[in-house]
Amino acid sequence: MKEGVIVTHYRNTYAVIHLDYLLDNVETLYQKVKLPMIAIIKANAYGHGYKQVAEVLKDNPHISMFGVATLKEAIDLRKLGIYKDILVLGAIPLEDLDMVIENDISLTVFSKDYIHEIMHLYHHHKSVKVHIKIDSGMNRLGFKNKEEFEEVLKMCSSPVFQVDGVFTHFATADDASQNDAYQNQLDSFYAMIENHQFQYVHCQNSASMIYHETTHSHLGRIGIAMYGVDPAGHESKELKQVMSLYTKVAMVKFIKKGEKIGYGLTYTAKKDEYIATLPIGYADGVIRANQGRDVYINGHYYPIVGRVCMDQMMVRVDSTVKVHDVVEIFGEHISLARMARELDTIPYEIMCLVSERVERIYKNENKSL
Numbered sequence: 165m166k167e168g169v170i171v172t173h174y175r176n177t178y179a180v181i182h183l184d185y186l187l188d189n190v191e192t193l194y195q196k197v198k199l200p201m202i203a204i205i206k207a208n209a210y211g212h213g214y215k216q217v218a219e220v221l222k223d224n225p226h227i228s229m230f231g232v233a234t235l236k237e238a239i240d241l242r243k244l245g246i247y248k249d250i251l252v253l254g255a256i257p258l259e260d261l262d263m264v265i266e267n268d269i270s271l272t273v274f275s276k277d278y279i280h281e282i283m284h285l286y287h288h289h290k291s292v293k294v295h296i297k298i299d300s301g302m303n304r305l306g307f308k309n310k311e312e313f314e315e316v317l318k319m320c321s322s323p324v325f326q327v328d329g330v331f332t333h334f335a336t337a338d339d340a341s342q343n344d345a346y347q348n349q350l351d352s353f354y355a356m357i358e359n360h361q362f363q364y365v366h367c368q369n370s371a372s373m374i375y376h377e378t379t380h381s382h383l384g385r386i387g388i389a390m391y392g393v394d395p396a397g398h399e400s401k402e403l404k405q406v407m408s409l410y411t412k413v414a415m416v417k418f419i420k421k422g423e424k425i426g427y428g429l430t431y432t433a434k435k436d437e438y439i440a441t442l443p444i445g446y447a448d449g450v451i452r453a454n455q456g457r458d459v460y461i462n463g464h465y466y467p468i469v470g471r472v473c474m475d476q477m478m479v480r481v482d483s484t485v486k487v488h489d490v491v492e493i494f495g496e497h498i499s500l501a502r503m504a505r506e507l508d509t510i511p512y513e514i515m516c517l518v519s520e521r522v523e524r525i526y527k528n529e530n531k532s533l
């Protein structure tokens with residue numbers, strides 16, 4: 165992808181978000197699993213911007229629900245006019261229960277204490293829509309054994325609740341070396357819910373949909389794959405990375421052999437060198453661990469030298485690099501998968517770290533924005 169002239173506000177550091185790629189990724193996953201899906205758009209849609217992502221997905225026929233982490237994220241979606249079901253996957257402070265019911269939001273119930281608390285605080289005429297979370301092995305939220313689950317179903321048969329779904333989450337769907345653990349989780353989930361009927365049974369995240377056979381779920385939960393990144397950290401041939409991060413060269417200077425660079429003067433020029441200063445730093449999400457990694461400018465890779473600062477960083481370049489040249493931090497030439505490997509992290513974390521002050525520029529080849 166060649167980024168043409170991009171107009172940014174106030175700053176030369178920006179993320180380009182291809183909403184058409186996002187739609188293509190949804191289609192790709194749908195064609196694979198042939199299941200309607202819950203679009204996971206928590207954490208500002210993994211850093212992509214929940215408003216634009218929700219807007220482009222709200223009438224998508226393959227997306228039947230949205231999944232978020234917090235009540236605020238859910239209410240923000242309702243404020244946008246999202247009419248599809250919204251499931252909060254995490255725990256919320258239950259003092260806000262009225263807001264949940266008034267905004268027709270579905271909650272995840274995951275412990276008996278939480279259910280008791282809902283019953284205690286409930287004073288409404290409409291039921292609370294819930295999905296029951298089963299802990300099939302991850303030991304995060306959810307019910308672990310059948311007796312407890314049966315008890316919970318009885319508790320939830322009260323008019324306080326409307327049980328719409330039951331679900332679990334896999335810990336190792338992205339890791340072929342832990343297929344047994346995946347299978348154990350799947351087996352415990354189905355053993356737990358057997359003999360019961362639910363409107364929505366869902367367990368498959370992106371990795372489960374990509375790397376495992378479709379199970380008997382009613383819905384997939386699509387997160388990272390929708391953003392075009394393989395959940396196992398591989399370079400994907402099928403998915404299209406939705407986000408790219410760019411900046412532009414602010415200054416190029418020529419330094420002498422032996423001169424040092426940045427806070428702590430941790431880099432010493434081995435010979436006379438060209439150094440470009442870029443207006444991007446850890447406050448934008450480019451963490452200090454990036455020191456030593458490459459950026460991409462005009463067809464070449466150049467290393468980040470010296471410590472990454474809050475708002476700036478320096479790159480060792482050559483005489484071809486000029487002020488205003490576009491610099492790719494990640495994108496077509498440096499995938500998030502590669503960057504995550506080099507940083508010993510996962511692409512999820514890099515996406516979520518791209519901070520609010522980085523302007524997002526939305527593109528959609530199928531539609532003028």
Ligand SMILES: Cc1ncc(COP(=O)(O)O)c(C=O)c1O
Binds near residue numbers: 371
């Ligand atoms: C409960 C739950 N379901 C689905 C997802 C989506 O996972 P992925 O982005 O790996 O598809 C997440 C993400 O953390 C999650 O917490």
